[in-house]
Amino acid sequence: xxxxxxxxxxxxxxxxxxxxxxxxxxxxxxxxxxxxxxxxxxxxxxxxxxxxxxxxxxxxxxxxxxxxxxxxxxxxxxxxxxxxxxxxxxxxxxxxxxxxxxxxx
Amino acid sequence: xxxxxxxxxxxxxxxxxxxxxxxxxxxxxxxxxxxxxxxxxxxxxxxxxxxxxxxxxxxxxxxxxxxxxxxxxxxxxxxxxxxxxxxxxxxxxxxxxxxxxxxxxxxxxxxxxxxxxxxxxxxxxxxxxxxxxxxxxxxxxxx
Numbered sequence: 001x002x003x004x005x006x007x008x009x010x011x012x013x014x015x016x017x018x019x020x021x022x023x024x025x026x027x028x029x030x031x032x033x034x035x036x037x038x039x040x041x042x043x044x045x046x047x048x049x050x051x052x053x054x055x056x057x058x059x060x061x062x063x064x065x066x067x068x069x070x071x072x073x074x075x076x077x078x079x080x081x082x083x084x085x086x087x088x089x090x091x092x093x094x095x096x097x098x099x100x101x102x103x104x105x
Numbered sequence: 106x107x108x109x110x111x112x113x114x115x116x117x118x119x120x121x122x123x124x125x126x127x128x129x130x131x132x133x134x135x136x137x138x139x140x141x142x143x144x145x146x147x148x149x150x151x152x153x154x155x156x157x158x159x160x161x162x163x164x165x166x167x168x169x170x171x172x173x174x175x176x177x178x179x180x181x182x183x184x185x186x187x188x189x190x191x192x193x194x195x196x197x198x199x200x201x202x203x204x205x206x207x208x209x210x211x212x213x214x215x216x217x218x219x220x221x222x223x224x225x226x227x228x229x230x231x232x233x234x235x236x237x238x239x240x241x242x243x244x245x246x247x248x
Contacts, residue, residue, distance in 0.1 A: 022156040023120035026210050053127075053145075055152040059212035084145040091221045092202070092214045 003028075005035055012041035016061075017050040020085075025057035029064045036068040044069050045101075049080030058085060059092050066098055077101050108183075110136070111175040118163040118170055118188070120156075126172055126186075127151040133174050134182055139244050146222040147182065147242055153215040154186040154238045160207050162190025162236055177241075181224075184240045192232040200228070 005014040014032055018024075036044055046065060048054075062078065069076045079101045081089070089095045112133050116122045127148040134147055151172075158170045168190050175183040193199050200220070205213030220226045223240040230236040 019124060021120075021123045021152055022160060022211075023123050029210050053148060053152075055149050055156065056212045056214040056218050057156065057210075059214055060210050063212060064209065083142065084149070087142075087145070087222075088149060088218060091218050092212065 003031070007039050007041060010042040011045065012036065012039050012043070013045045013047055015047045015050060019053040020051060020058040020061060021053070021055050022057045025061050028061045032061065032065050033068050036065065036072065036074075040072050041074055043075050043077060045077045045079055047080050048078060048082065048085055051080075051082065051085055054085040054088055056088065056092065058088060059094055062089075062094055062098060075099070108175040108177055111173065114172045115169055116172070117167045118159045118190075119167065120159055122170070123152055123155050123159065126155045126170075130172070130174055130184065134244075137176060137180060137182060137244050138247055140247070143242070143244055147184075150219045150222045150240055150242075151184065151186070153219050154184075154240070157215055157238070158186065158188040158190065158236075160211065162188035162192075164191065180244045180246055182242045182244060184242075185237060186240075187235065187237045189235040192234055193228070193230040193236055194232050196228050196230055 003015055003017055044065060066076050077099050081100060114129060130151045131144055131148050168188060171187045173185040177183050198204055200216040202217045203213040205211045219240060224243045225241045227239040
């Protein structure tokens, strides 16, 4: 699983890349859960800037990250969403459950 | 002739073929001069249907997925994704948002997304025999 993440001032940023489908989602879910458990951040940002395609498997990635953050009473943010992933989030109603921000630099 | 062009693909239910299937359909649809948004919608719907075959139709072994695309008159892209897997006992229940038998790494939103991204969606399934997902998308004609 190739992706970068960094921790600064209690904020964990995970940069997702490429195409997120069922083939890749499991790896993301496991790695993100492990990182959240290891660092217990106040805020976790999933950065979608480099995501070129996402199907409903991406929703499961977000829901699992949300569960992990809720467990440690932290907050989840999504950033840098392109129009295709955004449309999938809107169709699922997830955009109402999680805060979506512009790219965090 | 009822269709203007068509293609048929058979491939095993390996998860690496999710990306292959949606890309193949996008390449085929390119001749219809779709917008980027239309292409994104079609790729997403195909990805959902093929993932269902891989996760649900053939849970324990590899099986064959058949993908047929046709271009119909009036600028309609017609897609059939068929498996000979376990089938769906209750299609209406399977279509419900958030319903899944796939576990925590599945969202249960596949059919909801196919339904909202395509013009029409028909699912026929017989337990033990397999499932056929038939989707159509009417594309805009660009001036």
